[in-house]
Amino acid sequence: MTKANKTLNGHKLALINNRFEGIVRAMTNTLLRTARSTILNTGRDFSCCILTHDHKMLAMAESLPIHVMSGPDLMAQCMAEFFPTLTKGDAFLHNSPYHGNSHAADWTMLVPVVDDSGTHRFTVMAKAHLADCGNAVPTTYSAGAGDVFEEGALIFPCVKVQENYQNREDVLRMAKVRIRVPDVWYGDFLALLGAARIGERKLLELIDELDTDELNAYPEEWFNYSENLMVAAIRKLPHGKVTVSAWHDPIPEVLPDGMEIKAHVAVDSEQATISVDMTDNPDCQPCGLNLTEATSRTAAMIGIFTSLGSVVPPNAGSFRRLTVALRENCVVGKPVHPHSCSVATTNLAELVANSVARSIAELGDGFGMAATGKASPAATAVISGNDPRPNGGPFVNQLMLGFTGGAAGPNVDGWMTIIGIGAAGFLMRDSVEILEMKYPLYIKSQHVIPDSEGAGRYCGAPGCKVEFGPLAGDLTAVWLSEGTTYPPLGVQGGHDGSKAQQYICYADGSKSEPLGTYERVSIYPGDHIVSISTGGAGYGRPEQRNPARVQRDVAHGFVSEQRARDCYKVVLDKAGNIDQQATENFRAG
């Protein structure tokens, strides 16, 4: 455990921490309220954070974990290497998967916070998942891309886009000719810039206001405090080593046999360290599923933080207790140019995070978590087309419709709207009315699917069925619905969640064949895409579930009486009350 001389006492630490978190929230508020695409202004698919002058993660507030736990550190380092002199008024655009970014669609604005004396004090970062990043196919998740050239994304390996607070218009013009729907893109770009500049403005105020010694001492003391909490948390975990694995769905011509991902996890509860070894995995593949260095490490870290059982602030201090072994040219590791990492934030990243969380559950009942519902059902497709309505025109956007799937923990049911373990429930859902207003869409229905939850002592959240299609004009949709073949996995006797499905319901009432994990479809008014997302997996044996919870699930229509009886061994009478005696006998026998 780190012991250092303390400049700040416990309450000063809390005061200054509140200020930093508050600044990140102000950045977040700016991005949400000013962005133009619904994936940002409603879905909230973006993150903001503050790094120290030496590129350590200091504050991330409610950012999406997959965007920020590792990556911002690498990107800020890259900024300092490429631009040894950082000047007030600079802003850098960075989305390169080979230089620390998550994936090419996550455009990142880095602004060095330089004080009046010219000293670089902090770096603020705003990262947003754009509706389009110039890919060859109109999706920001190009699983079929053989390499970065086929992927087609514009790559900015930390490029200066503002100098002295003025745009570098030459660079912006490059983007305007390579991005679909440039007006909307420019609005989203401004939102990113606004978020970073608000962060800079407020940090400069803080630098003016706070005692210099205290502000300088703060990062290291905050890191030490966080590390101490991490040590206490790890000491409560069971000591041991375990290897877990999980399969990604096969995708014809892209990943025909599917792929197994392995994680070797070691918890040393005496030394209070956790190590995750991801090197025992295949080499980079000729497709878009390869993870980046940032998301490989981050995904493993998410699995650990999810499993700690106590709340530890995620920052460079608590990270000291974790090691994640990565190797070059590995699907979960450090990718080598020109391998494509188009899908690096979702599919394999979710598998890695879920596997690591499951590994902790394997070490002992009462710890870790089951697997969360799988990434990117058709209800989160990237859609594009031409809106024939007045004020219409071309559009491209990612949907954020019904996607549930929270995994069961050792003492709690899955969170209904988790939308992936990497987003941790901090992505928001589309409003039907806002979506139908902005795009020529018709959202026919969104429902919880009964009996789709991963059953357990604690249950995963049920899956979600969504029907949607174009109201006018044709619609192209591209999705990457993992879990169509392999479901989310339960732990400690908990059941797996249900699998994903997707198909098209045509205007004449007929249905298409079941569609695959990765599809690009075009449909016409009257047709509907039907998206069925996976259920979250269960924790512990279902017949240990509190009968009162089963009764409630039946009353809410989440679970049928039949399943209550067959799976949970709970007998309900005609009025829906628990038949205590029959249930006890049933469970005993």
Place this chain on the structure above:
Amino acid sequence: MSAKRITFAADTGGTFTDLVVQETGERPRFYKRSTTPSDPVVGLLNAVKAVSDDVNEPVASLLARSDLFVFGTTRATNAVVTGSTAKTALLVSQGHTDTLLFREGGGRRSLFDYSQEYPQPFIPRGLTYEVRERISATGDVIVALDEAKLVALLQQLREQDIEAIAVALLWSPINDSHEQRVGELIRQHLPGMPFTLSSQLNPSLREYRRTSSAAIDAALKPLMSQFFRNLDTGLKNEGFTGRLLIMTSSGGVLDAAAVAETPIHSIGSGPAGAPVAARYFAELDNMGKTAIVTDAGGTTYDVSLLSNGQIPKTRETMVGKDGAYITGFPSVDARSVGAGGGSIAWVDSGGMLHIGPMSAGADPGPACYGRGGDKPTVTDACLVLGYIDPDYFMGGTMQVNIDLARQAIMHDVAEPLGLDLYDAADAIVELATEHMAMAIESITLNQGIDPENSFTIAGGGGAGLYCGRVARRLNSWPVLIPEASAAMSATGAMLSDLQASFMVTDLVRTERFDYDKVGAIMADLKARCQEFISDSGVEQSAATIDFYVEARYPQQVWEISVALDVDTFSSEADVAKMEQLFHQQHEQLFAIRDDDSPIEVVSWGVNVRCSLRGDEQMPSPSAPGNRSGSQSRAVYYFGKGQLDTQVLQAQDLETGKTYPGPLLVESPVTTLVIDTASSIQRSASGSIIVTPSQ
């Protein structure tokens, strides 16, 4: 009292019922009595009895002389928090049963706290029913309303002992014909059944928020109708024949009968009064137009604002346990943090100090109460620091034990942090202050106000203990503490105007501005204001009408509100001026502007206010009697140690004279702590003004 007319204004809080009473032309007075939760009318009448005893006039005579009784209550809020609302059915568009279940996503406390249970929807899934119908974004009927199926459903609801119905169909703000028809069928088949149509109650887009509005409103109807009837009857039985008005969440008042029709407007009815009172106190002393308004209570610290003389609103009002449900309604933007006197201080395993969220409440209460609570609270810290006189706690009505406070702080805070007793107590107050400052920062951030360009108006029983520290932290000086600071909400109710807002949602872009359409909208809004004014019973001259637009850049989905200084658009210059105001405000809030872009106006709104007081100026309400005489006691100041500090009585302060700190100013309801770097003056209106010395 003579035969002059009387106005009463009351606020029924969780602990106290505050009553302000004024005879025409006289200085108002305020009274405090315990709230009687089982029947709040009893507590209210007890407070009227206190007036009666004070002025030697029978209750019946006082009430008979009263034209106006204004009432604020946390009743609706409490009903939602405790889940004691009616058994309500929700009718939604086919395919969208789970709108309330899914919410808008989000809602988790922190990134990796996986111990939180997912919140249950306000109306359970089992009581949510689909109506076969669908309307599109343009208002066209895609699926016709299936009336036969609906009638069968209504019969089924009758058998289920449903007590109220909420109706929230997609796109009803654009085309309300289906909701209207559902309403007719409810009236026909379930006569007497209370119901709410979302398009009537809250015609704004975003189905989750509108559905939540309708659900909460319908569920409150049976209870609140009964409550207002009891209140009306209770007052009438005692001789009241005047007009009963209810404080609403938007900081105005409406007739009790109107609020019984839309009871969701009474959520937050109490706290909404504080900024109304604050605005009035600020004007009395000519203090400025932008201020932070704080109300420091026993369990919470509430913050609201004045922004350029206006009271800012929010659309995101959360209500219920842990703020689980959105009202979907504009209301006075007020934040509440659990940093009251009862909040518990503790140190975690990493050695960091925390305040709350646990509160010692009234039972067992702070350690110093000696009722078995051994956890140190903010009140204990104030006692140890010398801020509070142990012999004059709550005006001398309660005994406290300072040794118990010392022990609790030593054990739970001082020893784990390695501090001495006084520095530990100071740290507790400092961190509580920080939570208060955070709440202020959150609300000012949301409303685009810089605390440094604001002053502070401090109310509530704890006002004087923290206001100086909070103002120093945010640099929002000076601090104004009105004499009636302990009855801010009731004072606000006394001053509130009859108030209504009308809004038309109709999208207009500035680059093809439709002057005829906008002209018609503005004329319609103006006509609705005129109707409200003539119904209000006040003179035309006592009414004000303020237009605004809710606007955004194209493709944005969140609007910012821009006040208009015109009531019609006649030229390109008028439109260009609105565009400029928008660009400026956008840059001020978000650091960016898009000068080449047109502006999209989404809604055209108007606020109409009818002043019930006309031009009559109300003097600041006076507090009940004080103890007298000057004394001194030891108070601890961080970095300076314990200093012998003079204690003055509020009533003894001379107007206009400067009193430098360190100083304590006492009244029976609060103690004002002035540190070594501040001084105070008493204003002409009787308020105390705190300024930094340098």
